[in-house]
Amino acid sequence: MKAIVYTKYGLPDVLHLEEVEKPTPKDDEVLVKVHAASINDWDWQLLQGIPFVNRLMAGLLKPTKIRILGCDIAGRVEAVGKNVKQFRADDEVFGDLSGCGFGGFAEYVCARENTLALKLEVMTFEDAAAIPQAGLLALQGLRVKGEIKPGQKILINGASGGAGTFAVQIAKSFGAEVTGVCSTKKMDFVRSVGADHVIDYTQEDFTKNGQHYDLILDMQAHHSIFDCKRALTPKGVYVFIGGTDARAFQAIFLGPLISMIGNKKMGLLLHKPNKGLAFMKELLEAGKVVPLIDRCYPLSEAAEAMRYFGEGHKKGKVVIIVEHDNAT
Known part of the structure; x- marks a missing residue:
């Protein structure tokens, strides 16, 4: 599969589109075919390895534990582990993967069952990825x-x-x-x-x-x-x-x-990933909250998307669209 990988800390030019092994879900995990992911401040900080506490999570000298950024994703369930109860193949889901290793800037990612929720039918993948x-x-x-x-x-x-x-x-x-x-x-x-x-x-x-x-x-x-x-x-x-x-x-x-x-x-505020997602869905369904997206970029231009995000000119969210060919 294709993924945006980084092997050293720095500015967006350290991000590269590479072919990597497609992940296999564990018993309590869901394999998601990613259709969209959004950039957050945490991605920007992990890219640079700042503040230093982020290196305790990603790797002290270089990002060895997290090589693919992206925590907010939306996509379609490709496969589920044998212990997964809430989801099945073809379910459309979204969620925040910051509690289980990031990895959203890729064609596929594995996520624990409790990090995902069903996407509203009226919501696009881009909108869903902008939320978590x-x-x-x-x-x-x-x-x-x-x-x-x-x-x-x-x-x-x-x-x-x-x-x-x-x-x-x-x-x-x-x-x-x-x-x-x-x-x-x-x-x-x-x-x-x-x-x-x-x-x-x-x-x-x-x-x-x-x-x-x-x-x-x-x-x-x-x-x-x-x-x-x-x-x-x-x-x-x-x-x-x-x-x-x-x-x-x-x-x-x-x-x-x-x-x-x-x-x-x-x-x-100590952020708790996905806590309150059900209430957020109620606000979205009632039309009281609407995701606001400034720009969308294809996965191949993730470095440019990250650069634009870091410039501080954005209004709302910056989203990366992951397109799949028939082979994937």
Whole structure:
């Protein structure tokens, strides 16, 4: 089968399309014929081997444990292991493979049964592949960690990205008043997603404008955790999802301390792959959430897709389409 392989850390030019052995499912696994996969921040970080903690998972000096990136996939079940109960051949499925080895940038991948869900019939493979990690990061940040409630004022920093666009829509579905933070060129896009208010971070600092929010979902943390605390209401909640290593360190170690000495809660979301996927399907089926895809690339152009993703210009998700000839 064809797959996008990397054998050293670096920028997208280290990615290569190669012929590799087609995997065989274990007893509790499903073999999926991949039709689409999407790029997430985790893929971008693993490509470069940053932060260093990712190397503990992929390989210290080079990626020996994970050689094929891609955690969000959608496709058709090709075969199932003897212990698999939920799926059968030809089922259309999607899911997040970050908990079982990645491998989505390929024609086929094996996944544990509990990492997959049936795709909605009305959903394309491209749409389905855009959902699992980005959508559930947003859902878990708002619903589990943030305990979102109707009528709350919510700020989403990084509202134009994959998880950000899901977060805006999910927050609106809960009846929140949503403020999105993005760059100048993306303001109209974020409004079109459903944000009630939009802040251009190149012109205005949301931590200094005097506004206060019941919940801040931070996808692109560049502000000090203390600055973000200032922008919260007296019982507000701050949830770190993505950003610089320094800000992640603050969220991990200072967030719990700040939470202990006051009514404001601050911390980091520990992503749980596929948790909440059934609820996400309900939102999708009701039309309350729609995957927003910026660009699609064929598997052979995965390096270019990753390059575009890394430039930071995307609006929503970047998806890789896997086409199959009759021989595969």
